[in-house]
Amino acid sequence: MKIRVLGGAREVGGSCIAVETEQCKVALDYGIKLDKVTDEYPKNFDAVIVSHAHLDHSGSLARLSKSRNKQVIVGSKVTRDVTVDLLKDMIKIQSSKASEAVSYDESAVNKVRDSWLTSESVALPGLAVELYGAGHVAGAKMIGLSSEGKTVLYTGDFCIHDTEILKGCDVDALPESPDVLISESTYGGKVRPPRGELIDQFLRRVSSTMKGRGNILVPTFAFHRTQEMAKRIDQAMDSGVLPRYNAYTISNLAQKINGHFNANKHLFTEEIQRQEHPFEYKYVKHVERTTDVEEPAIVVCTAGFGHAGASLSLLTQWAEDEENNVILTSGFLPSDSPLKLAKEKRYFRVDGEKIPVRARFDQIELSGHADQKEIVQLVSKLKPKRTFLVHGDMEQAKALLKEISEMTEVYIPEKGEGIFV
Ligand SMILES: [Zn+2]
Secondary structure, eight states: OEEEEEESSSSSSSOEEEEEOSSOEEEEOOOOOSSSOOOOOOOOOSEEEOSOSSHHHHTTGGGGGGOSSOOEEEOOHHHHHHHHHHHHHHHHHHHHOTTSOOOOOHHHHHHHHHTEEOOSEEEETTEEEEEEEOOSSTTOEEEEEEETTEEEEEOOSOOSSOOSSBOOOOGGGSOSSOSEEEEEOTBTTOOOOOHHHHHHHHHHHHHHHHHTTOOEEEEOOTTTHHHHHHHHHHHHHHHTSSOOOEEEEEOHHHHHHHHHHHHTGGGBOHHHHHSSSTTSOSSEEEOSSGGGOOSSEEEEESOTTSSSHHHHHHHHHHTTOTTOEEEEOOSOOOTTOHHHHHHHTSEEEETTEEEEOOSEEEEOOOOOSOBHHHHHHHHHHHOOSEEEEESSOHHHHHHHHHHHTTTSEEEOOOTTOEEEO
């Protein structure tokens, strides 16, 4: 068996790993880079197995429509449904920008949908594929492969801790002693405070801005993080932890994804499963546009990096007032994003106009990734013979390597390098 990391080697973004056996060639993930040009991956796979719907793992799938091979795509049902929505949305955004060439259309996305197998256990010629719950986001799976007497487990993105809506990865359900564990290492060098503490910090911050009757902007991604934050705010208002306040989500895409979540309640925590339509909120209203927002308000909206959509218009509208508060829940911001500029340089530009920032900025990292402690926990439970670290920059991967090198043989592959297993 030969493993070659085609994307996501020593960096985050554009994940794609080729696994070749005597009889069969598969790709694990087929993503795009969110802030750089994405490589064209080979298209001659028998199957592409997708860990989860985030575009850095699934965003290149529509390119497969140009392949002469007829390959199957394997992944969970929610991953399929959300990926299709996200890809269609991406085409819409690209078509609206004259500067960006759109290389495929909706029919390519429909082809992705039609070639998708949602079974969690698939037999390919000489290669068995098995999917395991990964936590991280709804529908996310780890991918287990066995062929030629060897076993490989690819984590995709994962977390062991539970979040507000989702159960973490059940480590006891994973196959032990794989020959190779391919693990993400996004936070390989970092130990985060417990999730509960971060949520309390978020709610205290929100409550304090509400006392001053300020507006609160929470820029997020339409998939999973919007539902997580909206549900948390809704529950806090219901239980009296937060006062009743105008609260909104603005994202038609998120609204569509709510439908997939409501239809797949079994993926979520027991508390969520007990509710009839858990992602129809009691206090958080969905509105179509920013002009429907009654101030003061808390708004959870896209785009997550504030470079477009409702989050950019509300940032522009609210940045200059010191009563207002922007709360970032993600650790990563592209260097040229308006949110990064606004937070660090205290200004940003819209259509060439310089906008000064007086609003308060907070960053509370509510990540769905395992931190160093969780990755170490995974390795010590599974006892892989060898561990390859991907999906993390070199600094994070090296810090993790130090922590696990006594338990397993660790390697940080370079892009394109072929490794025989
Ligand atoms: Zn992810």
